Amino acid sequence: MPKNRLEAFADGIFAFAATLLILNLAVDQHNALAPQLLAIWPSYAAYVISFITIGIIWANHHTFMHQIAHVDRFFLVSSVLFLMFIAFIPFPTRLLALDVETADAQAAALLYGITLFAVSILFNVLWRYAASRNRLLKQDADPRVVEGISRSYLLGPTLYGVATLVALLNPQLSAGLYGAIAAVYIGESSIFGRRPGNQGG
Amino acid sequence: MPKNRLEAFADGIFAFAATLLILNLAVDQHNALAPQLLAIWPSYAAYVISFITIGIIWANHHTFMHQIAHVDRFFLVSSVLFLMFIAFIPFPTRLLALDVETADAQAAALLYGITLFAVSILFNVLWRYAASRNRLLKQDADPRVVEGISRSYLLGPTLYGVATLVALLNPQLSAGLYGAIAAVYIGESSIFGRRPGNQGG
Amino acid sequence: MPKNRLEAFADGIFAFAATLLILNLAVDQHNALAPQLLAIWPSYAAYVISFITIGIIWANHHTFMHQIAHVDRFFLVSSVLFLMFIAFIPFPTRLLALDVETADAQAAALLYGITLFAVSILFNVLWRYAASRNRLLKQDADPRVVEGISRSYLLGPTLYGVATLVALLNPQLSAGLYGAIAAVYIGESSIFGRRPGNQGG
Amino acid sequence: MPKNRLEAFADGIFAFAATLLILNLAVDQHNALAPQLLAIWPSYAAYVISFITIGIIWANHHTFMHQIAHVDRFFLVSSVLFLMFIAFIPFPTRLLALDVETADAQAAALLYGITLFAVSILFNVLWRYAASRNRLLKQDADPRVVEGISRSYLLGPTLYGVATLVALLNPQLSAGLYGAIAAVYIGESSIFGRRPGNQGG
Numbered sequence A, B, C, D: 001m002p003k004n005r006l007e008a009f010a011d012g013i014f015a016f017a018a019t020l021l022i023l024n025l026a027v028d029q030h031n032a033l034a035p036q037l038l039a040i041w042p043s044y045a046a047y048v049i050s051f052i053t054i055g056i057i058w059a060n061h062h063t064f065m066h067q068i069a070h071v072d073r074f075f076l077v078s079s080v081l082f083l084m085f086i087a088f089i090p091f092p093t094r095l096l097a098l099d100v101e102t103a104d105a106q107a108a109a110l111l112y113g114i115t116l117f118a119v120s121i122l123f124n125v126l127w128r129y130a131a132s133r134n135r136l137l138k139q140d141a142d143p144r145v146v147e148g149i150s151r152s153y154l155l156g157p158t159l160y161g162v163a164t165l166v167a168l169l170n171p172q173l174s175a176g177l178y179g180a181i182a183a184v185y186i187g188e189s190s191i192f193g194r195r196p197g198n199q200g201g
Helices: A004-024 A033-039 A041-066 A073-088 A090-099 A105-134 A143-153 A155-169 A171-194 B004-024 B033-039 B041-066 B073-088 B090-099 B105-134 B143-153 B155-169 B171-194 C004-024 C033-039 C041-066 C073-088 C090-099 C105-134 C143-153 C155-169 C171-194 D004-024 D033-039 D041-066 D073-088 D090-099 D105-134 D143-153 D155-169 D171-194
Strands: none
Touching: A004 A041, A004 A073, A004 A090, A004 B004, A004 B041, A004 D004, A004 D073, A033 D105, A041 A090, A041 A105, A041 A171, A041 D004, A041 D073, A073 A090, A073 A105, A073 B004, A073 B041, A090 A105, A105 A143, A105 A155, A105 A171, A105 B033, A143 A155, A155 A171, B004 B041, B004 B073, B004 B090, B004 C004, B004 C041, B041 B090, B041 B105, B041 B143, B041 B171, B073 B090, B073 B105, B073 C004, B073 C041, B090 B105, B105 B143, B105 B155, B105 B171, B105 C033, B143 B155, B155 B171, C004 C041, C004 C073, C004 C090, C004 D004, C004 D041, C041 C090, C041 C105, C041 C171, C073 C090, C073 C105, C073 D004, C073 D041, C090 C105, C105 C143, C105 C155, C105 C171, C105 D033, C143 C155, C155 C171, D004 D041, D004 D073, D004 D090, D041 D090, D041 D105, D041 D171, D073 D090, D073 D105, D090 D105, D105 D143, D105 D155, D105 D171, D143 D155, D155 D171
C-alpha cells in the first residue's frame, strides 16, 4: 500500500486543525475594539503556540514519513488515532486562552497537556511500530538516523508529561512551559537546519 | 480520466469533515469549567466514534481506490453523492452528543444511523460499479481480492441497518452499537494488519 | 508553470466550500428535535443542491484541466476569481434555506442565482482563454472535443441566467430550478458516463 | 528533503484560510433580508480583497516554490510562521468589515495592515534565505529571474507598511489602499501574464 494518500490525508488534518485555530479569536461588537484587541493577548499567545506546535509536529511527521517505504493497515489505523488528537487541539487551545487568568485555568491547562501528551505518545507508537525490525522503513534507511530519531522522539512525551503535571501546581507556569516547548523546537530547528548535512533531521 | 484528482478531492472532504467535528465541542463560559469538561463526555465519545468512523471509511476508500485504474463520469458523480453523506456526518454527530440522554435521543440516533447507512450503501454502489466486469479495475486486479472486498463491504450496510433499527427501540443501545462498530473495525484492522501478506486488505 | 498546484488549491477550495455547507444546518436545543428535523427540510434540500452543484463544477473543472497543458499568470489570477465565487456559495445557500418560505425568499434566490451565474461566466472565461488559439491546451487536444466543450459550457450561464430572472417573478420556482439544474447535470453525467468512448466528456 | 509535502500543507492552509472568509458574512434573521444584503457591502468588499490577496500570495508562492529544488528545517519552520500569519487573515478581515464605518475602524485597519505586513516580511525572509548563495534553488535557476523576483518582493512590505501607517491618519483611506494593492497585483498579473515569455513571472 503506497503512503502518498496517508500523507495527503494527514497534511489536510494538520492544515485544517491549524487554520481552525483562528475561529477561537473573537471580540464583542458592543464594546470598543482597541482595548479588547489588547485584552485578548492570551488568545494570540494560544494561537501562536498551538499553530507552531501543530506546525512542528507536521514538520516532524514530514521527516518521519520520508523514512517510510510503505504503510500497512495497523499503521493507517494508528495514524487515524494520532490525527484524532491533532484535530482535537483547537478545543483545549480555546479553553486555555479564555481561562488562563481565571479559576478554570487548571482544568484548561490539564486538558491541553493531556492532549499534547497523547499526541506525542501516539507519535512514538507510530515510529516504533514502523522502525522495529525495519518493518515499514526504506531499504536504505540509515540505522544511525533511525536510532537518532527514536531517541529524539522520547523528548516529546517527557516534556509534555512534565508540563501537564506542573498544571496541578501552577496552571500559568504550565501554560508558559507549553510555549517554551514550542520555542525550543523552533530554535533547535533553526540552529540545526542551518548545519550542513542535517537537512533530514 | 485519471483518478488522482478524485483522490485529492475525497481526501479533502474526509480530512475536513473529520476536523470539523471539533466544532461540536463547546462549554459555557459562565459556569465552572472542570465539571463541564466531565459532563460533556457524550461529546468526546461522539467525537471519537465519528472521527474513527470517518478515518476507517477513508482507509477503506484508500484500499478500494488502489484497485481502480481509472474513473468515468458516472463514478465521479456517484463519488460526489457518497462524499455528500461523509460531509453530513458532523451534523448528526452533534445532535447525538447533545441529546443522547434526553427525550430527543431517538431522533438523533435515527439520523446518525440513516447517514451512516447511506454512506455504506453508496460505498457498495461505487465498488460494485467499478468491479462489475472489471469495468474500472486495474488489469492485474486479483479476482480473489476483488471478491473478498465485495463480500466484506456487505457488512457495512448490515451493521448500520441493524443499529439504526435498534434506535427505534433503544436509542442509547443504538449509540453504543455505533461505537462498537467503530471498535470492531479498528480491532480487525489491527489484527489483520499485522498478519504478513495482508497489507492490501 | 506546471498546473498541479493550481489543481491542489482548487481541489482544496471545492472540498472546503462543499464541506462548510454542513455548518448551515442547525436546530434549537430548547425545542423537541424530531419536529425540527422535519421542519428544516429546506436546509437539507439546499445542502444537497449546493453540494451536488459544487461537485459537478468540480467534476467539470477536472475534465477541463485534463485538456490543459500548462497555466500562465492570467489563468492563475482568473482561477482565483472563479474560486472566490465557489467559496461564496455557502452564504446564499444558508439564506435560501432559511428564507425560502418567507418574504425574504426573493432576495435570497437572487443572490444564489447571481453567485452561480458568476461562477458559470468565469468558468467560460477560463475555458475560452485557454482554448483560444490552443493557448494553454495539450498539443494533442482533439479539436472536436474542444469545440464540444466550448458549446456545452454555454449552457451554464444560460440556465443560471434564466433561473435568476425567474426569481424576480417567483422565488420558490427559481429555487426549484436550481435543484432541477443540478438534477439534469447529475442525470446527464450518469447517462453519458456509461456510454463507451465518452469517458473524458 | 523533498518539497512536495510543504506545498501540500501550504496549499491546504491557503485554500482553507480563503474559504473560511465566508464565515465572516452574516445577516440577522429578525430583520428584512434585502436591505441587510445591501448594508453589509463592507463585508463583501473585505471578502473580495482578502480572498484575492490570499490568492495572489498563493500564486506568488507557487512561482517561488517552482524555483526551489529542496527545503531544509529552517525553511520548513519559517514556512510554518509564514502560514501562521496567512491563517490569521480571516480575523482582521472580519473586524475591518464590521468596523470600517465606526470609531473602531482605526484599530481594525491597523491589525489588518500589521498582519499583511508580517506576511510580506516573512515572504521575503523565505525567499532571501532560499536564494542567498543559491542555497535551496534549482541548479538551473536563471540569475536574472532570481534577481528580478528579489527586487519585486520588496514591493510587498513597502506597500503594506505605507498602508498601515496611513491607518493612523485615516483608516478608511487605509482600507481603500488594501483594496488598491490587491487590484494592482491582479492588474499587473493580467498584463504581464499575457506577454509571451513571461509565464513564470
